[in-house]
Amino acid sequence: MVGLDRAAFRARVSSGEPLMVQWCPDALTARLCERLGYDGGYLGGGGLGYAMAISEALLSVSDLAAASWQIRRRSGLPLIVDGGVGFGDAIHVARTVWELEAAGVHAIELEDQVAPKRASHHRHVEHLVPLEEMVSKIRFAAEARRDPDLLLIARTGAVQNEDFERAIERLTAYHEAGADVVMLLPADDEQLAAAPARLSAPVATLTSFDLHTAEEWRSLGYAILIDAVTGQAAAFAALREAYELQRAGKPSGRPAAESFAIYESFQELAGFEQLYDIERATTEPGT
Numbered sequence: 001m002v003g004l005d006r007a008a009f010r011a012r013v014s015s016g017e018p019l020m021v022q023w024c025p026d027a028l029t030a031r032l033c034e035r036l037g038y039d040g041g042y043l044g045g046g047g048l049g050y051a052m053a054i055s056e057a058l059l060s061v062s063d064l065a066a067a068s069w070q071i072r073r074r075s076g077l078p079l080i081v082d083g084g085v086g087f088g089d090a091i092h093v094a095r096t097v098w099e100l101e102a103a104g105v106h107a108i109e110l111e112d113q114v115a116p117k118r119a120s121h122h123r124h125v126e127h128l129v130p131l132e133e134m135v136s137k138i139r140f141a142a143e144a145r146r147d148p149d150l151l152l153i154a155r156t157g158a159v160q161n162e163d164f165e166r167a168i169e170r171l172t173a174y175h176e177a178g179a180d181v182v183m184l185l186p187a188d189d190e191q192l193a194a195a196p197a198r199l200s201a202p203v204a205t206l207t208s209f210d211l212h213t214a215e216e217w218r219s220l221g222y223a224i225l226i227d228a229v230t231g232q233a234a235a236f237a238a239l240r241e242a243y244e245l246q247r248a249g250k251p252s253g254r255p256a257a258e259s260f261a262i263y264e265s266f267q268e269l270a271g272f273e274q275l276y277d278i279e280r281a282t283t284e285p286g287t
Contacts, residue, residue, distance in 0.1 A: 003034070003075070003076020003077060003078065004076070004078050004106070005149075006106050006147055006149035006150055006151070007149040009040070009078045009106045009107070009149075009151070010149050010151055010180070012039065013151065013180075013181060013202050013223050013224060014202060014223070017218065018217050018218055018220075018222045018223065018224070018225050019039035019040055019223065019224045019225065020038055020039050020209065020217075020225055020227075021038065021039055021040040021041065021042050021080055021224060021225065021226045021227070022038050022040075022041060022042065022226075022227055022231055023041075023042055023044065023047060023227060023228050023229070023230070023231035023232050024040075024041025024042055024043055024071065024077065024079065025043065025047060025048065025051060025067070025232070026067075026070065026071060027070055027071050027073065027074035027075050027270075028266065028269060028270055029041070029231070030071045030074070030075035030077045030079070031074065031075050031077070031269055031270065031271070032269060033077055034075055034076060034077040035269070038077070039078065040077060040078040040079065040080055040106070040107075040224075041071065041075075041077045041078070041079050041080070042079075042080050042081075042082070042226045042227075042228055043064070043067055043068055043071065043079060043080070043081045043082060043105075044082045044228040045059055045064070045082040045083075045084045046082070046122065046228065047228060047232050048063065048064070048067060049122075050232070055119040055121075055122060056084060056117060056119075056121060056122070057116065057117040057118055057119040057121065058119070059084070060087070061087045061092075061095060061096050061099050061100075062099070064081060064082075064083065064096075064099075064100065065099040065100055065102070065103045066103075068081050068100055068103035068104070068105050069103040069104065072103060072104035072105065073104075074270070074271065078106040078107075079104070079105045079106055079107075080105070080106065080107040080108075080109060080151075080153070080224070080226065081100050081103075081105045081107070081108055081109065082109045083096050083097075083100060083108045083109055083110050084110070084111060084113075084117050085110070085111060085112075085113050085114070085115040085116070085117045086110050086115065086137060086141065087115065087116075088115050088116070089115065089137070090136050090137050090139075090140040090141075091140075092115070093110065093137045093140060093141045093144070094140050094141065094143075094144040095144075096108070096110075096141075097141050097144040097145060097150075097152075098144060101145060101146060101147060101150050105150075106150070106151060107150070107151035107152070107153055107180075107181070108141070108150070108151070108152055108153065109153040109154075109155055109183065110137065110138065110141060110152065110153070110154055110155065110179075111154075111155040111156070111157060111183075112128050112129055112131075112134040112154075112155070112156050112157060112158070112170065112174075113126055113127065113128060113129065113157055114127045114128070114129055115129070124160070126157050126160065126161050127161075128156075128157055128158060128161050128162070131169070131170055131173055134154070134170070134173075134174060135173050135174065135176075135177040136177075138152065138154050138174050138177040138178050138179050139177045139178050141178070142177070142178030142179075143178075151180045151181055152178060152179050152180050152181070153179065153180070153181040153182070153183050153204055153224075154171065154174035154175070154177075154179035154181070154182050154183065155182075155183035155184070155204075156170045156171055156174070156182075156183070156184050157185070158170050158184070159184055159185055159186060159187050159191065160185065160187070164186075164187065164191050164194075167184050168195070168198050168199065171183075171184060171199055171201070172199065172200070175199070175200065175201040179201065180201070180202070181201060181202045181203070181204050181223060181224060182199055182201045182202075182203055182204070183203070183204040183205060183206070183224075184203070184205060185205060185206055186205065192205070192220065193220060196220065196221035196222055197221065202223030202224070203221070203222050203223055203224075204222065204223060204224035204225070204226060205222060205224075205225060205226070206226050206227075206228050206229075207225055207226070207227060208227055208229060208230050209225065209227045209230065210230065241253065242254070
């Protein structure tokens with residue numbers, strides 16, 4: 001699909017304007033994000049682990065590569081993929097880079113938790129690898145790229161598991177090892193404001209866009225802002241409410257005609273007109 005190539009996306013990351021990146025689990029959502037003018041999509045391990053009901057810890061690199069390829073096949077939206085801990089040590093990280101780069105993604109996020117990743121990550125129980133081990137993984141990840149414009153995002157959990165100063169130390173080392181962008185999850189507004197000024201690399205964070213206005217986000221100095229939660233929570237909450245109402249013998253809350261109209265509109269968003277044109281040209285009388 002036509003869209004920003006990796007070089008153009010890399011240039012945008014360094015533009016000084018924060019990129020607004022939304023949760024993007026599939027190609028239809030990616031096409032919606034593209035139409036609405038978002039700067040990118042985010043395929044998160046946490047969200048995919050929930051969707052598959054196996055946890056992020058039990059995802060495989062093949063799961064992630066397949067989901068990435070399905071999105072990129074039908075969307076030009078730049079895609080950032082959460083590669084988790086890279087599915088193992090440095091040699092496994094190298095394969096993760098190979099697979100996701102071949103799937104067409106624009107950026108791969110790697111984090112400094114232990115490998116294999118633990119399911120208790122979802123209940124905020126985390127264990128970090130030593131700084132030196134993560135530095136090695138980042139270095140080999142950078143060497144594994146065929147396309148030098150593929151972005152590597154190094155994420156630390158040190159704010160939550162050590163402290164803010166240690167997070168800055170870790171991210172500085174990860175950048176020096178080859179990470180193009182660094183990511184952390186500030187614990188409060190003071191850390192949120194301080195992080196970009198303390199780091200020489202472009203900085204990304206996971207957040208909710210609802211927490212600040214667009215102008216406030218711009219003033220903070222982040223390169224990439226990722227809302228990995230709002231979309232999935234909103235989608236599931238709406239589905240749960242409609243199903244609960246219908247199971248109780250009540251209307252879903254949306255008129256049936258409106259639901260059918262939305263469903264029919266998926267054809268246009270998904271790009272089916274191209275398929276219809278092929279069928280018209282090959283199967284309809286007079287063509």
